[in-house]
Amino acid sequence: MTPAVRAAVALAVGAVAALVLLALLRRRGPAGTPRWERTNFRGKPVHLGAGPAIVLAACGAAFVGAPTARAAAAVAAAGLVAGAAGLYDDLSGDAATKGLRGHLAELRRGRPTSGALKVPALGIAGLAAGVIVHGLTLRAVLDGAFVAGAANLVNLLDLRPGRAAKVIVVAALTSLGFGATAAAAPAGAALALLPADLRERVMLGDAGANGAGAAVAASSLAAIRLPTLLAALGIVAALTLASEWVSFSRVIDRVPPLRWADQLGRRP
Numbered sequence: 001m002t003p004a005v006r007a008a009v010a011l012a013v014g015a016v017a018a019l020v021l022l023a024l025l026r027r028r029g030p031a032g033t034p035r036w037e038r039t040n041f042r043g044k045p046v047h048l049g050a051g052p053a054i055v056l057a058a059c060g061a062a063f064v065g066a067p068t069a070r071a072a073a074a075v076a077a078a079g080l081v082a083g084a085a086g087l088y089d090d091l092s093g094d095a096a097t098k099g100l101r102g103h104l105a106e107l108r109r110g111r112p113t114s115g116a117l118k119v120p121a122l123g124i125a126g127l128a129a130g131v132i133v134h135g136l137t138l139r140a141v142l143d144g145a146f147v148a149g150a151a152n153l154v155n156l157l158d159l160r161p162g163r164a165a166k167v168i169v170v171a172a173l174t175s176l177g178f179g180a181t182a183a184a185a186p187a188g189a190a191l192a193l194l195p196a197d198l199r200e201r202v203m204l205g206d207a208g209a210n211g212a213g214a215a216v217a218a219s220s221l222a223a224i225r226l227p228t229l230l231a232a233l234g235i236v237a238a239l240t241l242a243s244e245w246v247s248f249s250r251v252i253d254r255v256p257p258l259r260w261a262d263q264l265g266r267r268p
Helices: 003-028 050-065 068-091 099-108 114-134 136-157 163-177 181-198 205-219 226-242 248-253 256-263
Strands: 037-039 045-047
Touching: 003 050, 003 181, 037 248, 045 068, 045 163, 050 068, 050 181, 068 136, 068 205, 099 163, 114 136, 114 205, 136 163, 136 205, 136 226, 163 205, 163 256, 181 205, 248 256
Parallel strands: none
Antiparallel strands: 037 045
16 A cells, blocks of 8 residues: 555544444443543533543554554554553542642652653653664654653643644644654544534543554654654653643633634534
């Protein structure tokens, strides 16, 4: 298959798989448990099944879209580990503790939170992807930092319906522009789940935001050169640090183009 065809097939497979998995998860809940529901920013109950659905669909479809088995394995390793860490946070997390500073403060008090435990898990996810693609090298360490940071950043943006899914699509399309055909897999999964997310029927949660964010970042590792990686890592690091003092939602609401994109398709 040509790269364009490979990406198109991965997009379609990711979309179909995400819809099928979400239907199964909403019917029975993961591992046969009752339906998972959380309350969104407007106090409306939403289902958490979109998180595992987007991660499993993206990681599975990556084996169709990636140019090599190694590139697909990197996406799967990063997405599944980060998604599992996010899922644990969804199920066990303390919603009152916010931000990296908040989790670290609780850790210093001897009360480790699921968010603090997720930090090394994301690092492991990113490093695993980097080692799969580039071996035991310094580049693999930089890859790991980028994947972990991207996974966390997408989660930081997941504060309104559809926002994280839109970010995943934009990031995946950017990766596709560099020739990372595996990025079509999370893009397809995110596009398929976006309507239900915008209608406030489901939410990605930490599982979906962390897992899909890691998958998109990992899909680009084999395609981008070191200068591009360093630039992307710098942007991710700067935005992550800024999030400790600045509200992303407030900034988005104050910038008309960002506000328009953020509210596109969302209920008033």
